[in-house]
Amino acid sequence: MGLQEFIAMGKHGFYVWWSYGVTFLSIALLFVLFAWYKKQLINKVKSFKRESAPKARSIKTEQISD
Amino acid sequence: MKAHRKKKLITILSALALLSTAVALLLYAIGDYADAFYEPTRVVKGDAPLNKTIRVGGLVTLGSVKRAKDSLYVEFDITDNQEVITITYDKSLPDLFREGQGIMAEGKLVDNKTLEATKVLAKHDEKYMPPEIADTLKKSHKEGVEKMKQEKNNEKGDY
Amino acid sequence: MANSSKSFWRWFHQLGSPKWFYQKSAKWLPWLWAITAILFVFGLYFSLYASPVDYQQGNSVRIMYIHVPAAVLSMVGYLAMAVCAVIGLVWKMKMSFMAMRAIAPIGAVFTFICLFTGSMWGIPTWGTWWEWDARMTSELVLLFLYLGFIALHSSFSDRNKADRSAAILAIVGAINVPIIYGSVKWWNTLHQAYSVTKKGAIDPQMQTPLFIMIGAFYLLFVILVIVRLRLEVINRETKSKWLQEELA
Numbered sequence: 001m002g003l004q005e006f007i008a009m010g011k012h013g014f015y016v017w018w019s020y021g022v023t024f025l026s027i028a029l030l031f032v033l034f035a036w037y038k039k040q041l042i043n044k045v046k047s048f049k050r051e052s053a054p055k056a057r058s059i060k061t062e063q064i065s066d
Numbered sequence: 067m068k069a070h071r072k073k074k075l076i077t078i079l080s081a082l083a084l085l086s087t088a089v090a091l092l093l094y095a096i097g098d099y100a101d102a103f104y105e106p107t108r109v110v111k112g113d114a115p116l117n118k119t120i121r122v123g124g125l126v127t128l129g130s131v132k133r134a135k136d137s138l139y140v141e142f143d144i145t146d147n148q149e150v151i152t153i154t155y156d157k158s159l160p161d162l163f164r165e166g167q168g169i170m171a172e173g174k175l176v177d178n179k180t181l182e183a184t185k186v187l188a189k190h191d192e193k194y195m196p197p198e199i200a201d202t203l204k205k206s207h208k209e210g211v212e213k214m215k216q217e218k219n220n221e222k223g224d225y
Numbered sequence: 226m227a228n229s230s231k232s233f234w235r236w237f238h239q240l241g242s243p244k245w246f247y248q249k250s251a252k253w254l255p256w257l258w259a260i261t262a263i264l265f266v267f268g269l270y271f272s273l274y275a276s277p278v279d280y281q282q283g284n285s286v287r288i289m290y291i292h293v294p295a296a297v298l299s300m301v302g303y304l305a306m307a308v309c310a311v312i313g314l315v316w317k318m319k320m321s322f323m324a325m326r327a328i329a330p331i332g333a334v335f336t337f338i339c340l341f342t343g344s345m346w347g348i349p350t351w352g353t354w355w356e357w358d359a360r361m362t363s364e365l366v367l368l369f370l371y372l373g374f375i376a377l378h379s380s381f382s383d384r385n386k387a388d389r390s391a392a393i394l395a396i397v398g399a400i401n402v403p404i405i406y407g408s409v410k411w412w413n414t415l416h417q418a419y420s421v422t423k424k425g426a427i428d429p430q431m432q433t434p435l436f437i438m439i440g441a442f443y444l445l446f447v448i449l450v451i452v453r454l455r456l457e458v459i460n461r462e463t464k465s466k467w468l469q470e471e472l473a
Contacts, residue, residue, distance in 0.1 A: 009284035010283045011349075012285040013284070015345045015346065015348060016273075018345050019288045019345040019346070023341075023342060027334065027338075027445065030449060034449075034452050034453055034456060037456055038456055041459045045459065049469055
């Protein structure tokens, strides 16, 4: 079976490749989203640390909203 | 488990049971309307409105499929084993379309014998197999039928 | 028996500790990735190339190898979310609400994949990309439940309130899962009836790649949940000393 034939998948290449493409693209997007969120969170933790470092004894118990 | 936790769990579970009963009843009630379509008999009788988008369902009559040579246009008959109506269609048919298969056609009635379809749907029968195996199955089915016929003839011969 | 149930409860409590989970899961992830990658290499080789075409559907049968696993996980994911919601409400375990929240976006994406691949299969095979039959409608409802959960949770600024209200939605919505599963049996749907659990409906040459792909999707789902749950731990333990040391 040649490459051309493999890509064409009879007359169904369009449907098969779109299905597989969208599936793995959307899962990849989830990972990208998580990586971006992680960056934000680490900044949050760092800024909190900086804020609370000099006066460690008086840590406020306010909620940090998401 | 502590008493207050148990109480909470029971509350959640009983609320869930009540709700699911309600939803089940509701779905049971609407289930009957969900798949409304006309059988060929009702169409021929004139129960189905003309020039309004409707759905008809039935089996594709063996040998009735006529395809145009230079376009996708196709004509075929469907039946509910009592009456027959003709469906015309000018787009490509689904892969599962077969003679003898049950299909559903959506479109407008031209008269009480012909439907001009805008959509033809075919249902899958939950079986998945390679073509060679399907061929073998068909063949062995045919052979089996022949054999049964022969055995029947032999039996007849005995009497 | 007493011993094993004791160790189960110990494990249950450890899993309830964000610190324990955060440290342990970092060690699990490489292994999970390795197994998942192997499964996908085999699974994709078979599903895209080495498995036979179907006698009626031709090559579009290959869509089944991602559609069915996505469908399975969209439902299993929602059930897992509902179980976490119950544990969170009843036992007030910290981690369970975090896990519940971590599952939601992942489940939503798998539901979307299920719907999309189903449409892509439906066009050539049925002759339509969508039909308001019970199976497809209830799967669409599942997507809305996931999205509703995410929206509801993010609409509260108080995290406790957000967790509790979203948990109730997760539990109530779980009714939809058995409806999705039973729909093809209870109603006359365009969608075919059970084939995965029905013996002999799927030829072994197609069943093997399907099972490999279901395994691969399961593990991928678990990896995604762990990754997202680790983020949720960071999000909620910002003030903990151990976390600041972890991230330093």
